[in-house]
Amino acid sequence: DTAVSQTPKYLVTQMGNDKSIKCEQNLGHDTMYWYKQDSKKFLKIMFSYNNKELIINETVPNRFSPKSPDKAHLNLHINSLELGDSAVYFCASSQGYAGRTEAFFGQGTRLTVV
Amino acid sequence: AQSVAQPEDQVNVAEGNPLTVKCTYSVSGNPYLFWYVQYPNRGLQFLLKYITGDNLVKGSYGFEAEFNKSQTSFHLKKPSALVSDSALYFCAVRDSLDAGNMLTFGGGTRLMVKP
Numbered sequence: 001d002t003a004v005s006q007t008p009k010y011l012v013t014q015m016g017n018d019k020s021i022k023c024e025q026n027l028g029h030d031t032m033y034w035y036k037q038d039s040k041k042f043l044k045i046m047f048s049y050n051n052k053e054l055i056i057n058e059t060v061p062n063r064f065s066p067k068s069p070d071k072a073h074l075n076l077h078i079n080s081l082e083l084g085d086s087a088v089y090f091c092a093s094s095q096g097y098a099g100r101t102e103a104f105f106g107q108g109t110r111l112t113v114v
Numbered sequence: 115a116q117s118v119a120q121p122e123d124q125v126n127v128a129e130g131n132p133l134t135v136k137c138t139y140s141v142s143g144n145p146y147l148f149w150y151v152q153y154p155n156r157g158l159q160f161l162l163k164y165i166t167g168d169n170l171v172k173g174s175y176g177f178e179a180e181f182n183k184s185q186t187s188f189h190l191k192k193p194s195a196l197v198s199d200s201a202l203y204f205c206a207v208r209d210s211l212d213a214g215n216m217l218t219f220g221g222g223t224r225l226m227v228k229p
Contacts, residue, residue: 105157
């Protein structure tokens with residue numbers, strides 16, 4: 001059973017489009033995250049979501065918005081896609097904040113904006 | 115503000131030899147330290163963590179790391195490297211005083227183990 005699953009695995013889209021990436025975890029964790037990994041493999045936190053508390057990295061453009069329909073899901077919506085949004089996006093989850101407990105990561109969604 | 119540095123982009127080691135992947139950190143409070151590994155086209159996998167207690171932490175796949183407060187380091191080690199250990203390794207830190215509760219990752223170190 002996949003613990004943290006993301007769909008789609010690959011996403012190719014044109015500039016200006018709006019797209020969503022879905023994430024589901026079956027671990028019963030109460031905290032979920034979105035990370036962005038750029039072409040140099042640098043990994044940056046975008047959002048964390050815990051019991052309806054959203055913590056946003058202030059460097060993330062407001063074109064990016066997380067949506068959590070329930071505790072097991074944290075979807076990422078991106079409006080007006082730009083070339084610089086091309087990256088691999090990872091969803092993760094943990095029990096409590098991942099500052100003390102380890103996070104479990106999905107396999108990533110490679111987004112290519114053309 | 116918290117930060118973490120991995121000074122080596124790549125580490126090369128022969129199979130059977132010991133390996134070390136370096137990590138140094140900067141925090142205002144106490145550090146919570148983690149190592150993750152990423153295989154090609156995969157997500158990150160947790161290896162080990164230091165929260166408190168014994169400075170030597172043992173983790174998955176025979177890896178261990180030593181917390182050194184005076185040197186603000188948390189180097190990852192393994193006594194005998196395997197070719198299958200070749201991957202990208204990330205060190206991460208959280209400052210106990212960080213209200214945002216977010217992990218900060220280092221830039222990653224690519225480990226190449228040659229037969």
